[in-house]
Amino acid sequence: MHNIYKAFGGVHAVEDVSIDLYPGEVVGLVGHNGAGKTTLIKILSGVFQADSGRIYIDGREVMIRNPGDARGYGIETIYQNLALADNLDAPANIFLGRELMRGFALNEDAMEAESRKVLDRLRITLTSLRDSVLTLSGGQRQAVAIGRALYFNARILIMDEPTAALGPAEARQVGQLIKQLKGERVGIFLISHDIHDVFEYADRISVLKTGRLVGTVRKTEVTQDDVLTMIIAGALPQHGVVPPPVSH
Numbered sequence: 001m002h003n004i005y006k007a008f009g010g011v012h013a014v015e016d017v018s019i020d021l022y023p024g025e026v027v028g029l030v031g032h033n034g035a036g037k038t039t040l041i042k043i044l045s046g047v048f049q050a051d052s053g054r055i056y057i058d059g060r061e062v063m064i065r066n067p068g069d070a071r072g073y074g075i076e077t078i079y080q081n082l083a084l085a086d087n088l089d090a091p092a093n094i095f096l097g098r099e100l101m102r103g104f105a106l107n108e109d110a111m112e113a114e115s116r117k118v119l120d121r122l123r124i125t126l127t128s129l130r131d132s133v134l135t136l137s138g139g140q141r142q143a144v145a146i147g148r149a150l151y152f153n154a155r156i157l158i159m160d161e162p163t164a165a166l167g168p169a170e171a172r173q174v175g176q177l178i179k180q181l182k183g184e185r186v187g188i189f190l191i192s193h194d195i196h197d198v199f200e201y202a203d204r205i206s207v208l209k210t211g212r213l214v215g216t217v218r219k220t221e222v223t224q225d226d227v228l229t230m231i232i233a234g235a236l237p238q239h240g241v242v243p244p245p246v247s248h
């Protein structure tokens, strides 16, 4: 994403932000409440249109006008307030809006079988796939959301606060999923307020402050204090700062 701007009325939510992401990489997006993280990724996922700026995939400029366009490019999103339909079971959630059909009827058996495959791939076992997801744990719910993204061959997965509502054990389970997706060469934008999580899973960390990019750093070359200083004071550390993506 190059030189992205987005304002809501007089609020400059995102101002001249450039970030990039490689296959199998996790980029942590951090910053205070209202820093512009969700707005930025909603531009990538087609929920918002940028006022200006460009998006490139594999070096080619793309137009993402709506969530359908984003999915077409393999961009899948798991939102802050996990968008699962509580009254539906896991297969119905995985295929929500993209149901498998047999003629004019839902192909429930195929959706169940495919759901089982994708959850197996994530090493998630649900006692019954036919129970509503309301009965699942937070970690299992995240797995269903990730399964949905995986089934549709996500190349870029955006996770907005995936562990915010979870207990420690469930958060670890989501962490395992992140590592597995990395192994499958999925690129992940991980938005999190939990600096420990970000340090555990991210390869690089991009810091936003009041809509602007403070900078991007390589995790192995900075300390958590360095990143906190970026978040709070907007100041860059001496080492580990990555140059912004090259403009085309």
Ligand SMILES: Nc1ncnc2c1ncn2[C@@H]1O[C@H](COP(=O)(O)OP(=O)(O)OP(=O)(O)O)[C@@H](O)[C@H]1O
Binding pocket: 008, 011, 012, 013, 031, 032, 033, 034, 035, 036, 037, 038, 039, 040
């Ligand atoms: N739909 C909207 N309409 C108007 N203003 C918005 C809208 N969405 C976000 N904003 C504003 O844009 C700014 C950035 O918000 P955003 O949700 O991107 O922040 P964030 O970094 O995701 O914060 P948080 O950590 O609290 O989730 C804030 O000032 C917010 O009030």
Ligand SMILES: [Mg+2]
Binding pocket: 037, 038, 039, 080, 160
């Ligand atoms: Mg947000």
